[in-house]
Amino acid sequence: MKEYKWEVGTMYVDRNAFKECVTSYAVHSGRGIWFSKCDSHRCKAVCKEGCKWFAYCHKMKREDSWQLTSCYKKHTCSKATKIGIMSSQWLSKAFMKKICENPKIKLRSLIKKAHSKWNVDLTMTKAARVKQQALDEINGTYGEQYRRIHDYAAELLRSNPGSTVQIQVERPPEFELETPPPGTDLRPQFQRIYICLEACKRSFMTPYGGQLLTAIGWDPNDQILPIAYAVVEAETKDSWRWFLLNLCDDLGVDKIRWCTFMSDQQKVTLNLNLCN
Structure with a gap:
């Protein structure tokens, strides 16, 4: 986005798409851009006083889409560390994945991340607002899934x-x-x-017996979820090794190396060299 090429004639889905594009460009390039005009038919982004850069977008007739009709691409200003149009809503989208992976992330971590990634200053108040908006969006997504x-x-x-x-x-x-x-x-x-799935019911109602081996995960949200399971003839070193090797193939050996395994104290799971 830092090297975004502004071309006259570029189409945008709506005004918000253009504004988001300008905001991303301002943050990544470190420019003090702001919107001098913004209404239902036109939107003009300009840089700080003394800089000739601008981008003017206009709504198409009888359409919802917008088009970039004129612009000046070169900056004659120095970079800024305070980006006025960098809203908390834009930041919440930018940090959505990070906050989703760790909902308990500290505000100072977000501030440091913003400074190291974009070289912009973020206050504690704004960081708190960003985190809360992201959490509201995440929880709303979960609520939709429950519905x-x-x-x-x-x-x-x-x-x-x-x-x-x-x-x-x-x-x-x-x-x-x-x-x-x-x-x-x-x-x-x-x-x-x-x-209770029919296939699982049938497998346990056969006269041949069997053992169920399972791998249960614990995610960053402190939620427990099943990863894989297998029905084997007996709980032995060979069956556990077969199960864990298949798990390694699915998850990847590199990721498995960093996993912590907690078993029910079955000795057969000890000393299994899964890397060979």
């Missing part, structure tokens, strides 16, 4: 006939009232889900 949990259950039953999926929700006490108080949120909240 589709019945779709997930239906897809499991469709693709795995004979399986069992039970969803239990929690409703507020006012739900039982014939006329609940106005403004009461009566939407159900997810409480628990039970899943």
Whole structure:
């Protein structure tokens, strides 16, 4: 984005797309750009006083798209460490992945990251606002996923006939009232889900027995999730080695080297040289 080429005739989906492009360019190039005009039909970005750089975008007739109609590409100013148009909303998108991986990240870490990556100054107040906006967006995404949990259950039953999926929700006490108080949120909240796949049921109902080996992960959000499982003839050194070698192939040996394994104290998992 630092070397972004401004070309007359470039099309943008809407005004916000143009503004976001200008903001990204300003942050990455370290220029004190601001919007001198911005309404429903035109948007002009200029650099600080004394610099001739500008970019003028106009809304197309009978369309929602916008087009860059004129610009001056060269800067005659020095770089800035305070970018006025670098909004907390833009920063929250830029830091979204980092905050998603570590929701407990410290504000000073965000400030240092902004300074090392873009050489811009970020206050504690703005860093807090950026983090909160990113967390709100992340949690909103999670909420949307929970709203589709019945779709997930239906897809499991469709693709795995004979399986069992039970969803239990929690409703507020006012739900039982014939006329609940106005403004009461009566939407159900997810409480628990039970899943038993038909193929897994059949495998444990055979007369041949077997053991279940599982690999469970623990992510940065302190959430536990299944990674892989296998049904084997018995829990032996050979079966564990076979299972873990397959896990290495899937996750990659380089990543496995940095993993910490916690077992249920089964001695067969000790001294397994997985790298050979």
